[in-house]
Amino acid sequence: MTEGKNTAFRVGNAAFINPVLLASGPAGYGLEYSGMIRLARLGGVVTKTISLKPRAGNPGVRLRETGSGLLNSVGLENVGAARFFGEKLPAILEAGIRPVVSLAAEDWDDYTLLLDETSGHRDVDVVELNLSCPNVERGGMAVGTDPEKVDSYVREARSKLPGVALLAKLTPNVQDIASLAAAAEGAGADGITAINTVLGMDIDVANRRPVFRMVRAGLSGPAILPVALEAVWRAARAVKIPVIGAGGISSVGDAMKFFMAGAAAVQVGTAIFYDPGLPERIADELERTGLPARI
């Protein structure tokens, strides 16, 4: 690699070699994509969201392609904290991947136990709190749309995970994302990730029923980029901590837009399904040109 610009990125005490990460969800636990993406070349990989106990995920249809978008209702399927920390995390570290551990809980008791479990692992120096999944009945978006709940969830994580960089992942499905970002910052978050998926639904016309069992689902992909960009622009003006932009990035130019809107880093999600080389191309371009200045 020729001498490129230094694009190292920091949030709290956590350092990243560059500001290009894989978003939580599409990339699984990281290693599934290791044949297609040079994962160690990226700033980091945000893991699938981990819950205290394993989650089977949602029954029925989980995916539906839309116009330049993808609806999903996976429902936070994951192996649970014990297997994640015992099996997946060591493999991720072994592969030289820089993990960001995504966490979510169904209720407060599970949440505190999950934080206790996480705090025992010294390898975890950055956590993304998923306060915004639309595909679960409890926890998820139900927490992330209420600034008071965001405050208490972030505050609890702050006290139980001292020294760990905390990212709060926010939902766009609110009137005012700025107040949620401010609540997270006030409670001790080191960064904001914006956005999670946009609420949507689809209908199976022939059978006169919703496509998804949960009726509503989360929209991702290029279709949501303008929504994400606006949310990042607003959040970045409301807080001093770094904002990580995510939502519909499907080209190098898209990533540049997020930096110009005020993001300090970006996450690529749905695009890896069809263009797994994209995150690395963004990292290359940033090293060539440096980070674009905020508009």
Add this chain to the structure above:
Amino acid sequence: MKGNAKRSYKARVRSSERISPSCGVIVFERPEGFPDALPGQFVSVRVSDSTVPLLRRPYSIMDLTDIELALLVKVAGKGSAMLASAGPGDVMDLAGPLGGSSFADPGGEDAVLVAGGTGLAPMIYSARTWKRRVGRGRLYLVHGAASSAESPDASFEADFDMVFRATMDGSAGFSGDVVTLLAKLLDEGRISAPLLYSCGPAAMVRALVERAGGRFKSHHTSLEAVMACGVGACRGCTVPLREEGRIVFKAVCDDGTVFRASDIAWEEWW
């Protein structure tokens, strides 16, 4: 860890040939380094450089030789139309071989292969992989399609010991669905085998399980599903299975595509 060697390749189209009014065979040059594949494994093809359609399209491998990779494509929507319109020299990005399970070689046992529509593809690859020879069991193909327009021509028949066709409109072969044809063939003693392999729409596989499953020692099916990642990461293409009395979700792309058909919890899957 499972899946980590799966990568994508640039593949050049060698030929594209229509084998029925709505189905075609796309033949790619086998990309350099493309691994050998097992029957039931698939590739996911990026059919467009734009984000329309967004996702890669999964296609079961119909044939893989030292020099060629063939896919059976039925035009069903935007993605398949783009793939079907590719011509010699076009280069597409495809990942594979994907899939963590496959059809087991029946060895000396006879097997019935039931295919609906393009579910024919893995049956052709199975037959070509297992190859007819002395000491090998017989392979009976029972193929179902909506009409003769979706019933591929006779060019693939030599790979099987016997071929039976059904079309819903009666325009080719037996008039009716493929499961009814299979039941009739079994009832009349025209075919008999301990092993059943299937590939086709979920409704067909479910009907097979319910109406013919008990007449075979085993029934393995290669499932079709809408997929996003193709490598077991996103958990979007799951199928509910009954395991020790409880429901578990398995990824069609990575735990499958081949499952024991009697394990599928159909009522949990729409």
